[in-house]
Amino acid sequence: MESKGRPASKNQKNSLVTAYLVAYNVAQILGWSALGILLINHLVKKGTYVGLYHDVSVLLYIFQTAAVLEVLNCAVGFVKSNVVLTGFQVFSRVFLTWGIAYSVPSVQNNIGVCMFLSAWTLTEVIRYSFYLFALIGEVPYIIQWCRYTFFIILYPVGVTGELLSIYGSLNEVVEKKLYYLELPNRANIAFNFYYYLIFTMLMYIPIFPQLYFHMVAQRKKVIGGRTKSD
Numbered sequence: 001m002e003s004k005g006r007p008a009s010k011n012q013k014n015s016l017v018t019a020y021l022v023a024y025n026v027a028q029i030l031g032w033s034a035l036g037i038l039l040i041n042h043l044v045k046k047g048t049y050v051g052l053y054h055d056v057s058v059l060l061y062i063f064q065t066a067a068v069l070e071v072l073n074c075a076v077g078f079v080k081s082n083v084v085l086t087g088f089q090v091f092s093r094v095f096l097t098w099g100i101a102y103s104v105p106s107v108q109n110n111i112g113v114c115m116f117l118s119a120w121t122l123t124e125v126i127r128y129s130f131y132l133f134a135l136i137g138e139v140p141y142i143i144q145w146c147r148y149t150f151f152i153i154l155y156p157v158g159v160t161g162e163l164l165s166i167y168g169s170l171n172e173v174v175e176k177k178l179y180y181l182e183l184p185n186r187a188n189i190a191f192n193f194y195y196y197l198i199f200t201m202l203m204y205i206p207i208f209p210q211l212y213f214h215m216v217a218q219r220k221k222v223i224g225g226r227t228k229s230d
Helices: 010-046 052-065 068-075 083-102 111-136 141-147 151-176 193-222
Strands: none
Touching (some): 010 111
């Protein structure tokens, strides 16, 4: 009889990790799909993006915040991705969710929020579907093609929406002195959230082109010149 204290075998550990990753990706697909349905339903029925954020905010908080697990997955070696790059990408999304959309009510009906929500939703459904099929077998060509093609439009739309949202939050941030840390204080540290947002917007200038053209290079590598029959 096998001892209860005996360490799990490598295969058992791998199976548990795979099961966890499959469950995580399925949950994210379902969550972002539900958000997408609410988004489309709002735009079709009401014909405006005003009020959209209110309809989808709870799902956004849950599933975008859950993406923090992806940084941990990289850190402990469950997935082979760059932990720094993953951390940066997750932080930027979580920051937009909580630091802008949640914290600055006046920006919630900004068209920029509608833009980044639409881009994020389609991107995430495709991305998590890609990861799921990679875990359980071969990735269907159509999902691979969508992952390495839709970004051509979705990245610029999402980034534009993010920048519009950050810019649209500036007045309220100044008026309320939101997240300001002023001197004197015990830590003897000052922080101005307004200037931090300005700095964040400026950082898009060098970072976005690098990420975008990295994906362009990946597209050429993965599906460049490939046809469905290949």
